[in-house]
Amino acid sequence: NAGVTQTPKFRVLKTGQSMTLLCAQDMNHEYMYWYRQDPGMGLRLIHYSVGEGTTAKGEVPDGYNVSRLKKQNFLLGLESAAPSQTSVYFCASTLDGNTEAFFGQGTRLTVV
């Protein structure tokens, strides 16, 4: 039982490049979330999903897109990376949105 797995763990992008972060969970959870963590800012919600085929905006959605084609996967896309998107990204999942969230180990993204 791996829990929540994020791929990749580290990445360096040039400004304007695109990439996709993958989150996979094997707990059959309905809800999945993408957060970013920046110094002094805590964890800020980017986008989330309440089930397969659904997505919704969080607190800081601009510059990101997401997809939830399969229940176990939640993808976060950056179409044109900017230095302001340099951050540590965490994926999380919960069974039904009203219980504890399980987090992945994080993806450290640097945009130069």
Place this chain on the structure above:
Amino acid sequence: DQQVKQNSPSLSVQEGRISILNCDYTNSMFDYFLWYKKYPAEGPTFLISISSIKDKNEDGRFTVFLNKSAKHLSLHIVPSQPGDSAVYFCAADENRDDKIIFGKGTRLHILP
């Protein structure tokens, strides 16, 4: 507009003493509160939670207190141990809303 506030960026406590971490919130519709612990280079892990229908929840050395009228909750750790040194995040959830909103975190240092 920050809905979940942790006003102390850091806290130092002597080993064996009580650690008290505080959290305030502004949204009166929040009905479920959680505390997460985070070590460097790892994802946050769930610590303890409390429903708005309760004012106290205890789990071993960890106790969370909720004061709804003051929109305030606190996490007590007794006795504090070296392994408790970490960043602690307060989070809140509204049942009709699917988001989990986090505070900025408090870094706890347990001194030998």
